[in-house]
Amino acid sequence: MKKIIIISLVMILALNIVGCGADTAPDGSKIDVDLTKMSSTMVYSKVYEMVNGPDKFVGRKIKMNGLFNYYKDTKTKKEYFACLIQDATACCAQGIEFKLKGKHKYPDDYPEKERELTVVGTWDTYTEVIDGKKQVFCIVKDAELIK
Numbered sequence: 001m002k003k004i005i006i007i008s009l010v011m012i013l014a015l016n017i018v019g020c021g022a023d024t025a026p027d028g029s030k031i032d033v034d035l036t037k038m039s040s041t042m043v044y045s046k047v048y049e050m051v052n053g054p055d056k057f058v059g060r061k062i063k064m065n066g067l068f069n070y071y072k073d074t075k076t077k078k079e080y081f082a083c084l085i086q087d088a089t090a091c092c093a094q095g096i097e098f099k100l101k102g103k104h105k106y107p108d109d110y111p112e113k114e115r116e117l118t119v120v121g122t123w124d125t126y127t128e129v130i131d132g133k134k135q136v137f138c139i140v141k142d143a144e145l146i147k
Helices: 002-017 040-052
Strands: 061-072 079-086 093-100 116-130 133-146
Touching: 040 079, 040 093, 061 093, 061 133, 093 116
Parallel strands: 093 133
Antiparallel strands: 061 079, 061 116, 079 093, 116 133
């Protein structure tokens, strides 16, 4: 029984390391979490961990791919850009907001909605007041689109 537990732990550790290593961002910096190299099960688990414990990832370089989505708040006029990462069965998706580095204009500098994209940037959080309550949101800032 001990042998099975040890082998299982080693496999979990190995799966957690896959995709989080030697790849580099366009600016030459190391990518800390590469969701593009993980299995769909691992991506789902890692994204869940990132969204539910965002402070642990702040400042880390993230690489992700999924479907592009855009939303503009009609009240505030604020624009939101997201990478929708689907689970293994493509029935559920988690959107991770991103903000491109520099000045960009929608739709000129972005892919078409629901088009596949790959984004690299730095994980961060920000707070907004919604209906009188402070809420923390996750974002990949200083992002770059990878062709």
